[in-house]
Amino acid sequence: MEEFFNELFDYNFFCNKQLIEACSDLKEVPKESMRLFSHILNAHQIWNARIxxxxxxxxxxxEHPLKTWEEIHYENQRNTFEIITNTDDYETRIDYQNIEGRLFTNTIQDMLFHIINHSTHHRAQILADFRANGLEPVSLDYVFYKR
Known part of the structure; x- marks a missing residue:
């Protein structure tokens, strides 16, 4: 399981880094893309904290200024790799409150996979926002990462 999550988070890191670089090259990042990428960073940090x-x-x-994205992203990744390295049982259940204060319980495995799936979902929205604003979307398919 550790190898599986290391691979997923390497890919996640690659994708986010590609988007940070693409946004850094723009004169102006679309507002919705700024909002969504900040949310990706926030959610990753929130789930790490819960774990x-x-x-x-x-x-x-x-919302975070573009100049802070790389540092937040790196710190999220570092914390997640510590979690992966130090987890003996991915089926360990963790109690937490969601942003509305409701109590839930999920396994570490579920939480880690959620970070990946959530990030992928919102990156797709960002790429659609790029296209809607006349910008060329970044290719983030897994096969491009593996090549």
Whole structure:
């Protein structure tokens, strides 16, 4: 399982880095893309904090300036790799509150996979936003990463 999650998070890191670089090359990043990428960063940090039993530093929809994305992204990735490395049982269940204060329980495996799936979902929205704003979307398919 550790190898599987390391591969997924390597791919996730690659995709987010590609988007950060693409946005950095733009004169102006579309507002919705800024909002969505900030949300990707926030959600990743929130789920890491839940797994580690900590309070989150960010709200789900806090917005971050582009110049801070790389640092936040790197820190999220570093924390996730620590979680993966230090997890003995991915079926361990963790209790947490969602952003509305409701109590839930999920396994570490579910939480880690959610980070990946959630990020993929919102990256697709960002790429659609690029196209809607006349910008060329970045190719983030898994096969491009593996080539």
């Amino acid at each position: 580690n039993g900590l309070e989150s530093e960010f709200g789900a929809w806090d």
